[in-house]
Amino acid sequence: MKKAKGRMDESILVCVYYGPNGERLIRRGAKIASMLDCPLYILTVDSLPYDELDAEKSAYIDRWKELAEECDVEEFVIRDNEKKPAVKVIAEVAREHHITQIIIGQTAKSRWEEITKGSFMNVLLREIPFVDFHVVSCDRAIKGLEGHFEKGVRAYIVEDEKGYHLLFTHTKQAKYEGIFFKETGTDFNNGVFKFMKHNKMVQVHITDDRVTEPTKIYPELKEETLK
Known part of the structure; x- marks a missing residue:
């Protein structure tokens, strides 16, 4: 109360x-x-x-x-x-x-x-x-930021041997579903991916289809790399 x-x-x-x-x-x-x-x-x-x-x-x-x-x-x-x-x-x-x-x-x-x-x-x-x-x-x-990204589109994060990459079609390997906001003025998939994890919104940066901040998806990775 x-x-x-x-x-x-x-x-x-x-x-x-x-x-x-x-x-x-x-x-x-x-x-x-x-x-x-x-x-x-x-x-x-x-x-x-x-x-x-x-x-x-x-x-x-x-x-x-x-x-x-x-x-x-x-x-x-x-x-x-x-x-x-x-x-x-x-x-x-x-x-x-x-x-x-x-x-x-x-x-x-x-x-x-x-x-x-x-x-x-x-x-x-x-x-x-x-x-x-x-x-x-x-x-x-x-x-100023509004013009930096295109309209969001549905996308997915998939894990591979190098980390995590972005896909726009659903597969059984998809870890997370969310919205990808592509930076304007680029031919590559650079931008921001937003998704829900444990009832909280998480935002990670994408460069050339790949997640550049994997520890935001699994914070425990940071601890493992320090061991």
């Missing part, structure tokens, strides 16, 4: 959607909640059922769950298989949890993006006029 927060007159909701800015929004919300000593909630919405989400979306949600634990979040609200408009969902969650402040990313490439535009914001303000809004701009460092 979570300990009671000092100030129950304030309550913060962070709205996140798939993309690199979600973690920054959560940390911003956690910082404000810590300053106010009040409850913090996270909300994400998807029109698909949770068990139909692809690996990339699932990885984002798993990372947000980790952050929720790290930041002592009161509740991580996942509204999957949702058919109502985003404004209705935000309003419902805000009322249910007595939210007084909402944090939204300005440049998220999702339904949240509409919120930064006048018409949608006006509707939202009419739905929940009792709430203060924080519209957070995307971090410039994140913006």
Whole structure:
């Protein structure tokens, strides 16, 4: 059971959607909640059922769950298989949890993006006029990285005598399934591979189809090489 927060007159909701800015929004919300000593909630919405989400979306949600634990979040609200408009969902969650402040990313490439535009914001303000809004701009460092990688594609890691290499077709030898983000401007398979291990997201670098950090897949390799 979570300990009671000092100030129950304030309550913060962070709205996140798939993309690199979600973690920054959560940390911003956690910082404000810590300053106010009040409850913090996270909300994400998807029109698909949770068990139909692809690996990339699932990885984002798993990372947000980790952050929720790290930041002592009161509740991580996942509204999957949702058919109502985003404004209705935000309003419902805000009322249910007595939210007084909402944090939204300005440049998220999702339904949240509409919120930064006048018409949608006006509707939202009419739905929940009792709430203060924080519209957070995307971090410039994140913006710069977005153009460095192509859209992620499903891939697999296979072990061989030299270590681990990348494949794009499933085989019985596949150790892990995940998403490969190829660097732009290269003819080779150089980039980043993200996958889940023990309910945590792991990221390894790929150079010419090969994993360059095998100890991230099996940390015990580091101990063995030191013996």
